[in-house]
Amino acid sequence: xPTTAPHALSDVTASDSTLRRFLHGLPGVDAVGLEARAxxxxxxxxxTTAKAFAIDLAISMVDLxxxxxxxxxxxxxxxxxxxxxxxxxxxxxxxxxxxxxxPDMVATAKEAVAGSTVKVASVATAFPAGRAPISVKLADVxxxxxxxxxxxxxxxxxxxxxxxxxxKVYDEITAVKEACGTDARLKVIFETGELxxxxxxxxxxxxxxxxxxxxxxxxxxxxxxxxxxxxxxxxLEAVRDFRAQTGIQVGVKxxxxxxxxxxxxxxxxxxxxxxxxxxxxxxxxxxxxxxxxNDLLLQRQKLATGRYSGPDYVTVD
Amino acid sequence: xAPVFDYAPAPESRSVVDIAPSYGLFxxxxxxxxxxxxxxxxxxxSSEEVLAEVAEASEEDVDRAVRAARKAFExxxxxxxxxxxxxxFRIARIIQERSRELAVLETLDNGKPIRETRDADLPLxxxxxxxxxxxxxxxxxxxxxxxxKPLGVAGQVIPWNFPLLMLAWKIAPALAxxxxxxxxxxxxxxxxxxxxxxxxxxAGLPKGVVNIVTGDGRAGAALVAHxxxxxxxxxxxxxxxxxxxxxxxxxxKKLTLELGGKGANIVFDDAPIDQAVEGIVNGIFFxxxxxxxxxxxxxxxxSIHDELLDSLKRRLSTLRLGDPLDKNTDIxxxxxxEQLARITALAEQGEAEGAERWSPACELPxxxxxxxxxxFTNVTQAHTIARDEIFGPxxxxxxxxxxxxxxAKANNTPxxxxxxxxxxxxxxxxxVAGKLRAGVIWSNTFNKFDPxxxxxxxxxxxxxxxxxxxxxxxxxxx
Numbered sequence: 143x144p145t146t147a148p149h150a151l152s153d154v155t156a157s158d159s160t161l162r163r164f165l166h167g168l169p170g171v172d173a174v175g176l177e178a179r180a181x182x183x184x185x186x187x188x189x190t191t192a193k194a195f196a197i198d199l200a201i202s203m204v205d206l207x208x209x210x211x212x213x214x215x216x217x218x219x220x221x222x223x224x225x226x227x228x229x230x231x232x233x234x235x236x237x238x239x240x241x242x243x244x245p246d247m248v249a250t251a252k253e254a255v256a257g258s259t260v261k262v263a264s265v266a267t268a269f270p271a272g273r274a275p276i277s278v279k280l281a282d283v284x285x286x287x288x289x290x291x292x293x294x295x296x297x298x299x300x301x302x303x304x305x306x307x308x309x310k311v312y313d314e315i316t317a318v319k320e321a322c323g324t325d326a327r328l329k330v331i332f333e334t335g336e337l338x339x340x341x342x343x344x345x346x347x348x349x350x351x352x353x354x355x356x357x358x359x360x361x362x363x364x365x366x367x368x369x370x371x372x373x374x375x376x377x378l379e380a381v382r383d384f385r386a387q388t389g390i391q392v393g394v395k396x397x398x399x400x401x402x403x404x405x406x407x408x409x410x411x412x413x414x415x416x417x418x419x420x421x422x423x424x425x426x427x428x429x430x431x432x433x434x435x436n437d438l439l440l441q442r443q444k445l446a447t448g449r450y451s452g453p454d455y456v457t458v459d
Numbered sequence: 460x461a462p463v464f465d466y467a468p469a470p471e472s473r474s475v476v477d478i479a480p481s482y483g484l485f486x487x488x489x490x491x492x493x494x495x496x497x498x499x500x501x502x503x504x505s506s507e508e509v510l511a512e513v514a515e516a517s518e519e520d521v522d523r524a525v526r527a528a529r530k531a532f533e534x535x536x537x538x539x540x541x542x543x544x545x546x547x548f549r550i551a552r553i554i555q556e557r558s559r560e561l562a563v564l565e566t567l568d569n570g571k572p573i574r575e576t577r578d579a580d581l582p583l584x585x586x587x588x589x590x591x592x593x594x595x596x597x598x599x600x601x602x603x604x605x606x607x608k609p610l611g612v613a614g615q616v617i618p619w620n621f622p623l624l625m626l627a628w629k630i631a632p633a634l635a636x637x638x639x640x641x642x643x644x645x646x647x648x649x650x651x652x653x654x655x656x657x658x659x660x661x662a663g664l665p666k667g668v669v670n671i672v673t674g675d676g677r678a679g680a681a682l683v684a685h686x687x688x689x690x691x692x693x694x695x696x697x698x699x700x701x702x703x704x705x706x707x708x709x710x711x712k713k714l715t716l717e718l719g720g721k722g723a724n725i726v727f728d729d730a731p732i733d734q735a736v737e738g739i740v741n742g743i744f745f746x747x748x749x750x751x752x753x754x755x756x757x758x759x760x761x762s763i764h765d766e767l768l769d770s771l772k773r774r775l776s777t778l779r780l781g782d783p784l785d786k787n788t789d790i791x792x793x794x795x796x797e798q799l800a801r802i803t804a805l806a807e808q809g810e811a812e813g814a815e816r817w818s819p820a821c822e823l824p825x826x827x828x829x830x831x832x833x834x835f836t837n838v839t840q841a842h843t844i845a846r847d848e849i850f851g852p853x854x855x856x857x858x859x860x861x862x863x864x865x866x867a868k869a870n871n872t873p874x875x876x877x878x879x880x881x882x883x884x885x886x887x888x889x890x891v892a893g894k895l896r897a898g899v900i901w902s903n904t905f906n907k908f909d910p911x912x913x914x915x916x917x918x919x920x921x922x923x924x925x926x927x928x929x930x931x932x933x934x935x936x937x
Binding site: 169170171172174175176178179185186187188189190191192193195196199379410414415419422 | 463464465466467468469574578729730731732733734737738777786787883903904
């Protein structure tokens, strides 16, 4: 049962065939042209004051992530402390947007960031493969929400999507959205590397938004191809066009593979010149990353002091 | 939360290029003053700052240059192709090594953004020399007979829109095939050709093989009319092209002309819309629309007109106009006051004839020659702005209902240089491309260039091909 309010496109999801017709009726994506546009925006030269602005903005957009089998309470507490105060030597560095953990670490993470603006995001729905019965996926979500997760990062059933079973994917997202309740925001991960074509990524983006996603997210970070400038550009076009048609704004989260400040700034340029400044805020754009934060901090120190410090001047976590 | 993400100025340094206060003509391997001692000034179109004084060639100077080229021809043409290739490869490499300097120079003298000179002009210039260097010792395999012979002295006149790139298109195939050249760059953009002369010396190119004569149309006319020139190659306006054709008629000179255009960019309702918008922008605003193959007529299927125009207007609002040396500038200056006046007059005529004019909010710098990106809707085939080449950042938007109508309208022009087709349907691309009368047809892209691909026009857009194997023919006695 969809929990989203009716909008201009509500009829699209009336049946399997209307949904399929809509998704297949979206304009095609020319891969060469898309990648060329992303590359061209990558040549923007962001210097001095603009760079300082972009670095702080990027820090504030990081979902600081640890998603390892070896995660422990100690590791998650360290991550939480870092998210709240990324640069112990410089209190002016903004906190990150969130920490992102597995569901069983949510309670620990909540404690670690208590009293700060930092949110706790939890992956769920049998992350990263998403190959589990729906009942298990929903239980996964409910437990994370019950433990205090502010945000749920779900994965779609790529198998169902690739088999053309769009309604199944839609139903799962709406069910997860319902399980999130009114407080937790839902990020929908497409695993773009497995969807493989840009046409698929565009369809998945609209499918996710129609089903009530608060954020659409590229990847789990667990496959070979994760966030790229091109697939993020494509998703930014989708949220821009979706808002134009429905009035509903949806966020975008590229995740995996963004490691340097230079890369992060290129993504912010994509946001600025595609979706526009309404998305230049951590309520609407996030970076799913771990090592990126330290590079942002090093660059921030460089801008402030005029020289490079080194890896021992940022914290390991 | 956020204040706006304003890009701070990111100017490319001018210090990488050293422009002398004055330049002479490059004849027989030496820089020399013009016979009459006359000079003219070249200015930076973005600021109107005088960059240098340049010698103005008289008829006597042109004659001197042609004689130098004639003298050099005997030895140059007798060199084995592999030897000529060495010089061309050397020139190509020096261009790569000096590309930053040349990009800044070109931006200063022409007014186009550094992003374009750095990412488009200069890489293509080097690629063109590399490509024709590769042909120099393989001419007998080019399909023009067992021992193709050069023509002799080539007189080449080039425009101001891609000064160094047009020089490369002219000089590289001429030298590869064993000709010697006298080249006249455009009056408003002589500097990169003079820097190229220096590169010829740096490469040790034998004296007289390349000669550069600067000046206005009179120098060009003298070169074209010179009796000892065997080959005339011209890129520029159709009016001047016709004049040259008349001059050359009845002589034994071989002629190629690359003239104006009024390219149709056809967008079908099944096009990849976001990429089509990029292609439309690239088609008409690349180099401020001062491109002979610009997609200056947008033919859009009526059923998606409103949606496409909304997207296009939104995209135009993100274009950054200003200092061409700023690395974030998308739209630079118009090349000259004269060209600006022509664009302004044609745009006013568009309005007077009832087309609807639109430009994004955009502040124009005080000094220099500037024109905001502009599009006209409600344009029909009968409007002047749908027929005349504007050669500026002005797009005329027309609609069509069926593929046949699109083809009919696209072909309904005295020109025939370029066209674009946007559709996700491969069979439609092939069907429509086969019916368009244009020398270059792009599908799902626009304004893409490559030295391996021949370029040239139909009808009043000229004749002869430059680039690729076809480009050799213009400089061989076949």
